[in-house]
Amino acid sequence: MSAVRCVDLCKTYRQGDQDIKALDHVDLEISDGGFVCLSAPSGGGKTTLLNAIGGLDKPDTGEVWIAEQRIDQMSKGELAALRLSQIGFVFQAYNLIPVLSARENIEFVMQVQGQPTALRRDKAMAILREVGLAGLEDRRPAEMSGGQQQRVAVARAIVSRPALVLADEPTANLDSTTSDGLMALFVDLNQNHNTTFVIATHDQRVMGYAKRLIRMLDGKIVDDIDQQAA
Amino acid sequence: MKVVQISFLLASRNLWRNYRRTIIMLVAISVGAWAMIFMTALMRGMVNEMLRDGIRSLPGLVQVHNSAYRDDPSINNLVSMTDIEIETTFAAAGIERYATRVRVPAIISSERESRGVTLLGVDPLRERSIEAVGSVIAEGRGLESIDDNGIVIGKKLAGKLDTEIGKRIVLMSQDPDNEVADRGFRVVGLFEANLAAQEEAFVFAGRTVVQKMLGIDGRVSEIALTGDDYRNVELLLADTRRLMDGRDEVLSWQELDTFLGTMLGVMDGFVLVWIVVIFLALSFGLVNTLVMAVFERVREIGLMLALGMRPSGIMLQIIFESLLLLMLGLSIGNALAYASVIPLKDGLDISVVAEGMEMFGAASVLYPEIQVNDVVLANVVVLTLGLIASLSPAWRASRYEPVKAITKV
Amino acid sequence: MAVNIISRLAWRNVWRHPRRTWLTIGAMVFSNALLVFMISIQFGMYGLMIDNTLKAFTGHMQVQAPGYKDDLKMRQVVPDAATLAEKLRSELKLDRISARSSAFALLSSEDRSYGVQVFGVDPQYEPGVSTIPGLVREGRFPTDNNAQEIVIGKTLARNLRVETGDELTLLGSGRDGSFAAAVAEIVGIFDSGVPDFDRSIAEIPLGFFGDVFFMDHAAHSIVIVAPALSAVEEYRPRVEELLSPADGLVVHDWNALQPGLKQAIQADISSAFFMYGILVILVAFSVMNTQLMSVLERTHEFGIVMSLGVTPGRLGRLVLLETGMIALAGLVLGALVGGLITLWFGYKGFSYPGMDQLAANFNLPSRFYPQVTVLTLFLGPVFVFAGSILSALYPALRLQWVHPVEAMRSLQ
Ligand SMILES: Nc1ncnc2c1ncn2[C@@H]1O[C@H](COP(=O)(O)OP(=O)(O)O)[C@@H](O)[C@H]1O
């Protein structure tokens, strides 16, 4: 079964009097339990593709399927429910809600899902320990470093064990040790819970962890390498 | 329900992010709420006092007259029952707070001056039971029984007639055959009233004395009945109508004094208009604050939507924020209003415009009255309209495209 | 040139957030329109209230014996009143001057008696100082100063069960306290539309009154109507000059004769102005909020400009200029909307439920036609304008404490 399937996706942005093809006839299928890195230089279309897969943005043409469900024609409410139950997000920037503490940010999704208070508190504390932020649970985003904030965002994305995690440059603000720790966490989830990962990055170390590496340039997929075989 | 919780938590935290703006808005709402309730309390105080004065001078909440009496208040138009019949009928029905009165136009003369007045033949005990004008004695004594030979007149009138306690005055009116009926009385007491006009208009004598003087033994001009609440006279009116069995005209105070009756309605209308006007003046600032708040939070609203919060959750946050702001402002405003009437509980002296107030039928000392129903009305109206006013910014916020919000730099 | 750039900059800043600016202007327009409308109605009503009340009976000034105004005692008289009235008419070149007396009397018909206030009026000149002669609907007003004739109100006629041509007996006491009695023929019945008023007043010729009540050529007052209400102050000293000091008479203007009138207006003005003040304050807070936001979000920008050497004072003036532009828009639009609403009601007439009842108490019609004047158009809006500028002082002055480097570090 495929976790993600994109058929002939196109997305054009207008910048001034110039048309920019952020996605240019992209076809892509990722199977359940995949661990995929999207790599492209800045402006290559990584974020646009992740947004399309996550149902945050609608492609101009083409189809997006998540777990055998076509999502590009879903209503906002259906998309919200889908994201809530199946997808974990780590965004490129601006990941946290400023007025909530680290723990509350992590609990946010679970709370919207309607999980009981005690349960979600335990889960949040456990995941904070896993990402190495034990003791910082009451800090607000403004009181944490960029790396710490990024780890909170990752913790939030994986805390309710979604089937699919979309991460947009998750290691951009992290030092190498922390990056490695984070990737180890991802790999662990991928192996033990069969969670599918799609990670946009231009960090070589991250690409090293991937089972499959997809290279993009100017909105086109230019290379698709199975790294497990290698 | 978890969404409601998190929305409420976010709203209460967001409220203090831009604390300067929140405080300015809070002050504005508090001033508005204070003004609504304080102004209403002043007006209510004035109008209620007016109504009480008016009802004291009618007197009563319901009156019974011969059906021709109101157009022609003469000795010939008397209540169909005799005073004894009235007493037995009312006693049987368990009605206690009523007074039977002879009420005729008359001329009062001292040695030097004459004035037109309304002569009232009253039963002093019953007068007190209906709290009629004339029961507050400033000098001398009040009437002691229905056959008291003395007369009680207003303090102002005594001055104009150049008379005083112990002196004699002559009252002149007509008997049923239109013969001049006159009688000398000794002034035994001077009464005081809130309105100067009342002190000049009425003179009181014992009922049987007046009946004898006018030659109408056992007959009266009016029955005045009172109750506890001037807003609710329907029951008393119906009871009295039943007792009088269609023979006489039974009217409520609103019908007897249409100016007073209208005043109450106009006052209720004014309170509502005043509350709505203040709210509207506030609403622009409120909507502005919300629009700014939403504008500043484009990114986090987008983030929450991206994480799977439904648009309704976003709407809820903005509405909660607005309601919290309003409730906080209202609480402060209500407290201020209650606090600001405390120093005025002995009355606000506006006697510099006493004669002007008398034109309204109002007294020259104003006692602010905070009525619970006005306070409830003010708060409910502000919250309801506030909710409606926040719908548009809340709706806009919930319509944000998550991706635009996220990628916005 | 510089002014041009500054004001262009201010204008652009005003429109950075059009929705916010319009909401702020909206608050001003709402309050201004309401103020224009309310003040137009109020001032118009005051004028009518004064005119109608004085026109009915009181006139603009009265010459009386000292104390008569408050005590209304028979013996407090103006001696030789007809002669004095004639002298005033010729010296002042005014013909709306008339002598008048009053007494309480019992009026009896065949089968009814009522106590009323009987006025002795000069048939020739009374129509100039009172509306009652003009309200005679049945019969006529007396013409002969000594005729034994009487005019009564409609309600009283009904209560006394009489009509024109019938006779009434007057009983009362004369100037010296002695018994006064007379018989008079009803020649006219007036209808003022206020039943209680029509029950309590009767008028007889002044000469006849003098005979009945032993006035000996004296009267109680000389009523004077000046060419305009505003001319009262000018005429009053001239009237005083013409009085002979030996008589010790006094001149009361309308305000002394009807103290309730001005006080009712004052009471109404003070409660209304309290309410208007609240509106102005609420608008001011709205403006303060907007301008504070606009200053805060430009902290970074202001930091840059300050580091280039622009003084906080100049930036403060920029903020005030922006406020002035918004406030001016609010003033113009508010006065326009308010003026149009007022004009519409001036054409259609304004009324509210219950107004007919209340209005009658103050001699006002039940439908009112407000008029726009420069005063009513701009009085309210000018206060709103001033309040707005004042409220912008806080955000403008805040700039004094902004440190350029700190400001530049701030994100927004
Ligand atoms: N909202 C937008 N409006 C206009 N152009 C956009 C927008 N979002 C992305 N682009 C353009 O689309 C292209 C792809 O962008 P993006 O997907 O963000 O690339 P990456 O994430 O690989 O850096 C870039 O040229 C970018 O400038």
Ligand SMILES: [Mg+2]
């Ligand atoms: Mg990107």
